[in-house]
Amino acid sequence: MSIKLAVPNKGRLNERSIEILNQAGLEIEDGGERKLYATVKNGDLSVMFLRAQDIVRFVHKGAVDMGITGYDLVLESGLDVHKLMDMGFGRCRLSVAVPEGRGIDTVQDIPDGSRIATSFPHMAQKYFESQGKKVEITVISGAAEVTPHLGVADLIVDLVSSGSTLKTNRLKEIAVIAESQAVLIANKDAMVARGTEMEELASAIRSVMDAEGKRYLMADVPVASLDEVRAFLPGIAGPTVMNLVGRSDVVAIHVVVDKSAIYQSVNRLKRLGATGILIVPIDRMVP
Numbered sequence: 001m002s003i004k005l006a007v008p009n010k011g012r013l014n015e016r017s018i019e020i021l022n023q024a025g026l027e028i029e030d031g032g033e034r035k036l037y038a039t040v041k042n043g044d045l046s047v048m049f050l051r052a053q054d055i056v057r058f059v060h061k062g063a064v065d066m067g068i069t070g071y072d073l074v075l076e077s078g079l080d081v082h083k084l085m086d087m088g089f090g091r092c093r094l095s096v097a098v099p100e101g102r103g104i105d106t107v108q109d110i111p112d113g114s115r116i117a118t119s120f121p122h123m124a125q126k127y128f129e130s131q132g133k134k135v136e137i138t139v140i141s142g143a144a145e146v147t148p149h150l151g152v153a154d155l156i157v158d159l160v161s162s163g164s165t166l167k168t169n170r171l172k173e174i175a176v177i178a179e180s181q182a183v184l185i186a187n188k189d190a191m192v193a194r195g196t197e198m199e200e201l202a203s204a205i206r207s208v209m210d211a212e213g214k215r216y217l218m219a220d221v222p223v224a225s226l227d228e229v230r231a232f233l234p235g236i237a238g239p240t241v242m243n244l245v246g247r248s249d250v251v252a253i254h255v256v257v258d259k260s261a262i263y264q265s266v267n268r269l270k271r272l273g274a275t276g277i278l279i280v281p282i283d284r285m286v287p
């Protein structure tokens with residue numbers, strides 16, 4: 001029996017989830033919003049497209065073995081699922097925000113009895129209780145940021161990513177309740193029964209994430225500069241150095257470099273007389 005993996009069928013997490021699985025070598029076709037099942041051309045895996053909110057529940061019930069969803073939704077559900085890994089995208093924070101110009105700068109300034117609009121009632125409730133604040137929570141299913149201007153709430157608890165939605169709606173972030181990003185979760189019983197296969201999938205995803213910040217650099221380097229090049233291009237296990245046929249003065253080097261160090265590295269290589277510099281992306285890095 002293949003492992004059942006649930007992937008968000010729309011929203012911020014959909015596209016990148018499919019991209020990562022494809023990069024991990026699973027060749028999943030995005031069926032679009034109406035499709036429930038994806039075809040996986042290889043791998044012992046069946047993929048289901050579900051709403052990110054539902055994924056936590058289905059994983060918890062064991063209807064699917066694993067799922068990709070937002071950590072904010074896992075926290076809000078309060079359900080006991082196993083988090084296998086953070087996936088490094090869909091980063092956001094659940095924050096308290098108030099209309100500008102109300103003289104509220106901290107949570108302590110919030111008057112008791114304030115009305116709060118949110119799609120995260122459990123986390124909001126727990127947070128305000130922990131702060132000793134008595135507030136009235138109104139559950140909404142989205143667009144919290146308009147509610148203070150409509151007069152139906154005094155402040156909001158909502159997800160913030162760049163902060164531009166808050167700014168547009170003249171709201172000020174005064175506290176962060178939790179940090180979130182996309183996570184890979186698993187059903188706890190399935191973990192016991194099929195831990196090895198699940199860890200294989202997690203490890204394939206991890207290899208994509210590890211490769212993301214890296215580039216593969218190739219260059220022809222004068223032998224005389226090799227020691228200096230080695231000093232600033234340490235690679236994973238040091239650069240691979242290869243002889244070029246018919247050349248005793250030049251060698252070829254291949255090395256994995258942090259994306260952020262590419263610009264400097266190329267400049268230094270050129271100054272040391274390197275030629276034929278090639279930089280290519282890496283799909284996966286499997287240690």
Ligand code: AMP
Nearest residue numbers: 012090091092159160161162163164165
């Ligand atoms: P931003 O303007 O970038 O701060 O984004 C804020 C808006 O996007 C709010 O309406 C949030 O509910 C939503 N949002 C931001 N990040 C996420 C996320 N990772 N998952 C779901 N919704 C998000």
